[in-house]
Amino acid sequence: MPSQERFLSGNLALAxxxxxxxxxxxxxxxxxxxxxxxEHLARELPKRGGTFLQAEDEIxxxxxxxxxxWAGARALTATSGPGxxxxxxxxxIAVMTETPLVVVDVMRLGPGTGQASKxxxxxxxxARWGRHGDQHLVVYAPTSAQDCFDLAVRAVNTAERLRVPVxxxxxxxxxxxxxxxxxxxxxxxxxxxxxxGKGPPFHxxxxxxxxxxxxxxxxxGVLMTGSTHDGRGRxxxxxPAVHRTLVTRLWDKVHLHRDDLAxxxxxxxxxxEVGVVAYGSAARAALGARELLQAEGVRLGVVVLKTxxxxxxxxxxxxxxxxxxxxxxxxxxxxxxxxxxxxxxxxCPVHLLSKVGGGVPLYPSEIAAQVREVR
Amino acid sequence: MKxxxxxxxxxxxxxxxxxxxxxxxxxxxxxxxxxxxxxYVYGAEVMGTAVHAEVVAADAPLLxxxxxxxxxxxxxxQAALPEVLPRLxxxxxxxxxxEVEVPAAPSGVRVERRPFVLLAGGGPGDPGRASPxxxxxxxxxxxxxxxxxxxxxxxxxxxxxxxxxxxxxxxALE
Numbered sequence: 001m002p003s004q005e006r007f008l009s010g011n012l013a014l015a016x017x018x019x020x021x022x023x024x025x026x027x028x029x030x031x032x033x034x035x036x037x038x039e040h041l042a043r044e045l046p047k048r049g050g051t052f053l054q055a056e057d058e059i060x061x062x063x064x065x066x067x068x069x070w071a072g073a074r075a076l077t078a079t080s081g082p083g084x085x086x087x088x089x090x091x092x093i094a095v096m097t098e099t100p101l102v103v104v105d106v107m108r109l110g111p112g113t114g115q116a117s118k119x120x121x122x123x124x125x126x127a128r129w130g131r132h133g134d135q136h137l138v139v140y141a142p143t144s145a146q147d148c149f150d151l152a153v154r155a156v157n158t159a160e161r162l163r164v165p166v167x168x169x170x171x172x173x174x175x176x177x178x179x180x181x182x183x184x185x186x187x188x189x190x191x192x193x194x195x196x197g198k199g200p201p202f203h204x205x206x207x208x209x210x211x212x213x214x215x216x217x218x219x220x221g222v223l224m225t226g227s228t229h230d231g232r233g234r235x236x237x238x239x240p241a242v243h244r245t246l247v248t249r250l251w252d253k254v255h256l257h258r259d260d261l262a263x264x265x266x267x268x269x270x271x272x273e274v275g276v277v278a279y280g281s282a283a284r285a286a287l288g289a290r291e292l293l294q295a296e297g298v299r300l301g302v303v304v305l306k307t308x309x310x311x312x313x314x315x316x317x318x319x320x321x322x323x324x325x326x327x328x329x330x331x332x333x334x335x336x337x338x339x340x341x342x343x344x345x346x347x348c349p350v351h352l353l354s355k356v357g358g359g360v361p362l363y364p365s366e367i368a369a370q371v372r373e374v375r
Numbered sequence: 376m377k378x379x380x381x382x383x384x385x386x387x388x389x390x391x392x393x394x395x396x397x398x399x400x401x402x403x404x405x406x407x408x409x410x411x412x413x414x415y416v417y418g419a420e421v422m423g424t425a426v427h428a429e430v431v432a433a434d435a436p437l438l439x440x441x442x443x444x445x446x447x448x449x450x451x452x453q454a455a456l457p458e459v460l461p462r463l464x465x466x467x468x469x470x471x472x473x474e475v476e477v478p479a480a481p482s483g484v485r486v487e488r489r490p491f492v493l494l495a496g497g498g499p500g501d502p503g504r505a506s507p508x509x510x511x512x513x514x515x516x517x518x519x520x521x522x523x524x525x526x527x528x529x530x531x532x533x534x535x536x537x538x539x540x541x542x543x544x545x546x547a548l549e
Contacts, residue, residue: 007405117417177440178401178413281441288439361441
């Protein structure tokens with residue numbers, strides 16, 4: 001596939017990826033460090049026949065996405081910590097109504113308004129579990145501007161294919177770092193299964209297959225509700241069986257696809273004596289640390305997670321079986337480390353390398369020092 | 376044997392054009408086929424606080440684009456200096472505007488002072504908009520980036536002729 005090499009920031013690459021994937025609706029409210037995504041799409045979408053709306057706040061934004069998606073649009077918004085908190089209600093409704101949409105959260109330091117222009121990785125658990133109730137969505141995390149492009153395409157396609165909201169969890173360092181990006185002429189676009197007037201729009205005999213989705217204005221009489229509903233969309237607010245059937249199917253729809261949703265890089269895992277599991281900007285430092293340590297004869301294996309939910313457990317388990325210890329570098333007080341500990345399940349010690357405050361990146365030398373210590 | 380990556384930081388305060396100049400430098404190196412990473416660093420998004428543009432160029436893909444130390448620093452305002460000094464590599468180059476005072480340069484660092492703000496037309500109270508372009512021109516004179524490459528990328532930006540004149544002014548400095 002022919003491609004063009006461009007010099008883009010993570011945020012610009014992500015916006016370009018969204019356009020390549022066919023995003024034609026954006027509603028959002030500007031917030032550092034995500035605003036360049038909104039600015040770029042405000043310029044570009046109208047030129048391409050798409051719709052751009054500046055909403056009154058983030059709650060409105062995500063609900064506008066739900067409406068647009070049900071009208072047939074490919075919808076995306078971008079925000080950061082405080083805005084992401086406001087969007088949780090709408091994300092829960094999107095899970096329940098099986099609405100394809102993408103929310104980009106460019107992480108900064110919180111809680112509250114925190115340090116607005118500084119990088120953090122403290123939203124991981126919120127991205128996964130921020131809504132009430134039993135629910136499952138998909139979370140991807142880019143490590144570079146190239147990932148921002150590629151995972152934006154993947155996020156839109158996953159949302160459409162599974163009828164599920166997808167969170168693209170970037171961080172300020174990835175968002176504001178400019179690098180070489182190979183932009184292909186065309187990308188693959190997954191389409192949601194259209195509703196042809198037959199069968200239930202909220203049920204599928206195979207839980208791995210998303211039900212066909214009607215579009216508003218096509219003339220189908222469809223009920224849509226955030227309350228518990230049966231396959232036809234009728235509310236059942238007290239029937240235990242209907243609720244269990246629905247939330248189990250919604251959970252399975254994502255969970256049974258965990259292998260093909262997994263985007264993972266494994267570097268030098270075979271023969272490694274120490275391991276690192278990382279995501280986002282911390283993963284770049286981990287790869288730098290691997291290069292530093294190679295020169296000293298230290299064999300470091302690095303697992304880079306670009307899908308954070310459903311968590312790709314296999315690569316973490318394989319690493320834990322091979323190494324003396326695992327280091328988990330995070331720009332937070334430690335969230336991914338909890339999962340790595342759970343998956344490693346005592347096969348080897350797991351150490352958190354936490355750096356938080358001021359948005360200072362994790363550096364390769366810091367990870368290398370921790371690796372030497374636990375080796 | 377590839378050369379090791381070369382990391383530069385352009386530093387000043389909001390409103391001077393530090394980020395724009397950082398982008399010009401990064402695009403100039405990128406246009407020469409080098410692997411480049413550019414990162415903007417700023418605090419509160421208000422005029423007058425310290426702003427940095429960190430640029431790294433290498434001949435091989437950059438595994439980690441976040442430089443721990445800089446081989447060269449161009450500092451256009453006193454407010455930005457404290458964040459730069461601790462990260463200068465031994466043997467590095469510290470290019471200062473003539474008005475910036477450095478209490479004690481890190482050992483082994485070469486310090487050069489030039490009137491970048493003055494040459495950018497900055498009068499009393501004027502932070503010297505475009506002074507980063509004058510400093511970039513001087514960096515080109517020192518051989519770290521071809522002037523023609525900077526002029527080329529500047530030609531594709533708004534106010535091209537004016538910006539190119541600032542770059543040439545810095546390049547003409549002794």
